[in-house]
Amino acid sequence: MDFRFSNQEEAFCREVDEFIRKELPEHWTEECLYWPGGYGSIPDFEGLSSAAEEFRRKLADKGWLALTCPREYGGGERSQIEQAIFQERMSYYRAPGPGVATLIAGPTILQFGSEKTKREWLPRIARAEIRFWLAYSEPNAGSDLAAIKTSAVDDGDDLIINGQKIWSSGAHVSDYAWMLVRTNPDARAHKGISLIMVDNRSKGITIRPLINICGFHSYNEVFFDDVRVPKSNIVGEMNRGWYYVMSALDFERLVVPIGNFKRTFEELVQQVKETKLNDNMLVRDRLAELAIEIDVAYMFFWQTAWMLDRGLQPNIEASVLKLISTQLSQKLASTAVDILGPYGELEHGTRWTPLNGRLCTGYLDCISALVGAGTSEIQRNIIAMRGLGLPWA
Amino acid sequence: MDFRFSAEEEAFREEVRQWLKKEIPPRWTELDPGLWEETEESWALLRQFQRKLGQKGWLAPAYLKEYGGSEMSHVKRLILAEELYYHRAPVGIEMEISVNWVGGAVFLFGSEKQKKKYLTEVAKGESCFCLGYSEPNSGSDLASIQTRAVEDGDSWVINGQKTWCSFAHYANYCWLGARTDPNAPKHKGISMFIIDMKTPGITVRPLINILNCHSFNEVFLDDARVPKDALIGAKNNGWYQLAMALDFERSLIGTAAANQRLIEELIQYVQEAKRSGDSIGNDALIKDELAELVVENEVLRMMCYRIAWMFGKGLHPSYESSMSLLFSSELLRRIANVGMRVLGQYGELAQDSKWSVFSARIMRTYLSCISIGVGGGTNEIQRNIVAMRGLGLPRQQ
Numbered sequence: 079m080d081f082r083f084s085n086q087e088e089a090f091c092r093e094v095d096e097f098i099r100k101e102l103p104e105h106w107t108e109e110c111l112y113w114p115g116g117y118g119s120i121p122d123f124e125g126l127s128s129a130a131e132e133f134r135r136k137l138a139d140k141g142w143l144a145l146t147c148p149r150e151y152g153g154g155e156r157s158q159i160e161q162a163i164f165q166e167r168m169s170y171y172r173a174p175g176p177g178v179a180t181l182i183a184g185p186t187i188l189q190f191g192s193e194k195t196k197r198e199w200l201p202r203i204a205r206a207e208i209r210f211w212l213a214y215s216e217p218n219a220g221s222d223l224a225a226i227k228t229s230a231v232d233d234g235d236d237l238i239i240n241g242q243k244i245w246s247s248g249a250h251v252s253d254y255a256w257m258l259v260r261t262n263p264d265a266r267a268h269k270g271i272s273l274i275m276v277d278n279r280s281k282g283i284t285i286r287p288l289i290n291i292c293g294f295h296s297y298n299e300v301f302f303d304d305v306r307v308p309k310s311n312i313v314g315e316m317n318r319g320w321y322y323v324m325s326a327l328d329f330e331r332l333v334v335p336i337g338n339f340k341r342t343f344e345e346l347v348q349q350v351k352e353t354k355l356n357d358n359m360l361v362r363d364r365l366a367e368l369a370i371e372i373d374v375a376y377m378f379f380w381q382t383a384w385m386l387d388r389g390l391q392p393n394i395e396a397s398v399l400k401l402i403s404t405q406l407s408q409k410l411a412s413t414a415v416d417i418l419g420p421y422g423e424l425e426h427g428t429r430w431t432p433l434n435g436r437l438c439t440g441y442l443d444c445i446s447a448l449v450g451a452g453t454s455e456i457q458r459n460i461i462a463m464r465g466l467g468l469p470w471a
Numbered sequence: 472m473d474f475r476f477s478a479e480e481e482a483f484r485e486e487v488r489q490w491l492k493k494e495i496p497p498r499w500t501e502l503d504p505g506l507w508e509e510t511e512e513s514w515a516l517l518r519q520f521q522r523k524l525g526q527k528g529w530l531a532p533a534y535l536k537e538y539g540g541s542e543m544s545h546v547k548r549l550i551l552a553e554e555l556y557y558h559r560a561p562v563g564i565e566m567e568i569s570v571n572w573v574g575g576a577v578f579l580f581g582s583e584k585q586k587k588k589y590l591t592e593v594a595k596g597e598s599c600f601c602l603g604y605s606e607p608n609s610g611s612d613l614a615s616i617q618t619r620a621v622e623d624g625d626s627w628v629i630n631g632q633k634t635w636c637s638f639a640h641y642a643n644y645c646w647l648g649a650r651t652d653p654n655a656p657k658h659k660g661i662s663m664f665i666i667d668m669k670t671p672g673i674t675v676r677p678l679i680n681i682l683n684c685h686s687f688n689e690v691f692l693d694d695a696r697v698p699k700d701a702l703i704g705a706k707n708n709g710w711y712q713l714a715m716a717l718d719f720e721r722s723l724i725g726t727a728a729a730n731q732r733l734i735e736e737l738i739q740y741v742q743e744a745k746r747s748g749d750s751i752g753n754d755a756l757i758k759d760e761l762a763e764l765v766v767e768n769e770v771l772r773m774m775c776y777r778i779a780w781m782f783g784k785g786l787h788p789s790y791e792s793s794m795s796l797l798f799s800s801e802l803l804r805r806i807a808n809v810g811m812r813v814l815g816q817y818g819e820l821a822q823d824s825k826w827s828v829f830s831a832r833i834m835r836t837y838l839s840c841i842s843i844g845v846g847g848g849t850n851e852i853q854r855n856i857v858a859m860r861g862l863g864l865p866r867q868q
Contacts, residue, residue, distance in 0.1 A: 359755035 113440030115407030144204035152204035162383035170337025273319035539594025580704030603647030
């Protein structure tokens with residue numbers, strides 16, 4: 079057992095850190111309202127400024143948006159630990175760039191896509207040319223995701239899609255839906271589902287905003303009326319989509335903005351020092367507790383990356399990481415609100431606002447973390463079933 | 472709405488206090504047995520004290536006079552319970568079982584002859600009961616009990632095993648649930664009995680508890696033959712009668728007063744004890760935790776008052792009692808946990824150590840409180856009841 083990073087990893091960490099500090103738009107980290115774990119304040123979904131777009135292209139030029147992808151598909155062929163180091167530093171600065179395309183679609187295509195799909199899609203993802211949104215949930219299918227009803231009917235070389243998706247984060251600023259559809263209505267729930275990539279510009283797609291609790295436009299509901307999609311856009315085999323998405327969800331649950339936890343906590347501690355609250359025993363006690371829990375989250379984060387490097391499938395670990403980090407998101411927000419009192423309730427823009435108003439937003443946004451990508455209850459079920467071998471509830 | 476007690480009620484509280492000052496035996500206070508800690512010596516003191524209470528009409532104060540009670544109002548009964556528990560008089564769960572849980576059910580379902588006999592004996596402190604509910608394979612799913620009672624001429628013959636029977640080795644009677652119709656659906660084939668513990672065929676074996684005391688027992692019934700009139704209420708109506716008795720069991724009204732004493736002792740300790748020359752009471756973390764306990768105990772007090780008030784209005788508290796028992800069992804655990812942290816290593820010392828604090832009450836509570844929250848229905852069961860009866864949510868499959 080060795081808890082240190084190798085010299086190469088340390089060097090990579092320094093390189094990423096220096097790059098971000100040099101290239102990230104000025105004041106981005108301080109001004110960005112992104113709360114760790116929240117879905118409603120992710121800067122990507124707000125639509126990016128041109129400066130941030132440029133930053134993203136520079137990341138792509140470095141090959142850092144597809145770090146672990148093999149070179150032949152445009153990736154950097156780096157280890158998962160290096161990918162985790164990159165994510166940690168990026169999220170520490172709340173930097174925009176990685177998203178559904180690079181963190182979820184890319185790895186899933188690499189694992190299950192045909193050679194043709196890999197050659198066609200992975201390089202475009204690596205070059206940051208396309209962005210995806212997740213088209214999983216429907217009005218009556220969330221925790222029971224296999225209940226989806228959106229249908230895709232065979233029509234020659236195409237499928238014709240009809241139905242509705244909801245809670246579609248960033249659909250309005252993306253290029254493709256990464257979508258679950260029912261391709262065999264007669265098969266049992268899990269066995270008639272396919273995974274398909276659908277161009278947002280297709281005829282018959284309507285995207286309507288759902289304004290979230292923070293007042294931002296991140297969610298959408300998306301309607302599909304006779305949308306024609308080429309069959310070649312199916313990922314892997316037809317009717318095997320459920321199994322691919324179970325794996326894709328594991329990737330999603332690993333996408334933890336771990337550095338943002340640390341950064342936000344540092345800012346809270348700084349605020350406590352500046353407002354002379356640091357002698358208060360109750361405040362110190364609760365800060366120490368948060369520090370410990372952030373360290374615990376870091377341990378799980380590095381452990382999952384380590385597992386991936388060894389070819390192990392971290393599905394329980396992904397659920398544990400998702401569960402503890404999202405609970406931490408809420409605890410960080412509620413503790414900070416308790417400590418900072420009424421100041422914590424101020425929105426950004428006043429001279430009295432601490433943390434530029436991130437806390438005010440984060441207190442509202444942290445709720446989304448406990449629901450998205452599988453509720454806390456679902457994570458506990460997975461841990462009980464796959465981890466402890468308990469029967470399906 | 473009026474949250475004050477009347478002048479007469481306040482005077483009654485004072486009367487009870489003065490009486491307790493005189494009547495609690497010094498030897499009892501010296502032994503200071505807590506929950507599930509009886510010894511033969513303490514049990515004798517307890518029975519003696521309860522007979523004295525009975526003579527004053529205070530053991531079963533709300534009973535009708537014809538059954539040995541004093542027809543006291545439920546508000547005064549509440550005051551009496553508060554003072555008994557706050558002053559740690561020789562009363563406890565054994566009194567609650569006989570007077571309120573079994574007594575309450577006998578009053579509702581017993582024949583006149585049964586009421587006269589059992590209620591009067593209980594009210595005078597002459598007899599006490601144990602409960603024959605749980606079995607090795609029936610606890611939360613109590614309706615699945617297997618103990619059988621079969622009619623045979625002018626008697627019932629009972630076979631089976633009961634467990635977790637507190638005080639069975641001292642009790643005169645057992646309030647027992649048994650299956651009388653094995654072919655009916657499980658809730659519809661149960662009847663309730665009162666059986667004499669001296670009946671041949673009954674064997675009581677001790678189960679030593681976490682405090683290293685003998686309070687729980689397992690009770691075996693081998694062809695125990697009891698008279699026909701051991702049956703209470705209607706045959707096969709037992710589940711309903713049992714559910715009513717369980718509501719009474721959950722209707723404790725003295726718990727907040729008992730907690731108050733514990734919390735006051737903790738507060739006294741932190742005011743007096745010093746750590747590195749400074750009073751522990753200056754520690755902000757400790758102040759914070761103690762203040763929270765006081766707030767929560769006031770909440771529990773309101774729940775207890777509501778239950779007493781409902782009884783006074785002739786209402787039957789059901790989910791209200793489950794709420795109260797749930798809250799009080801979790802609160803007691805918090806008190807014990809905070810207490811153990813506040814006392815530090817002193818809290819771990821046994822009662823006979825010269826360094827132990829308040830005769831190790833906190834440590835003993837820390838051990839005994841686990842059983843509250845399990846007995847009388849687990850906390851999960853109480854939540855189910857609140858959800859079903861209180862919120863009208865469907866029964867869980």
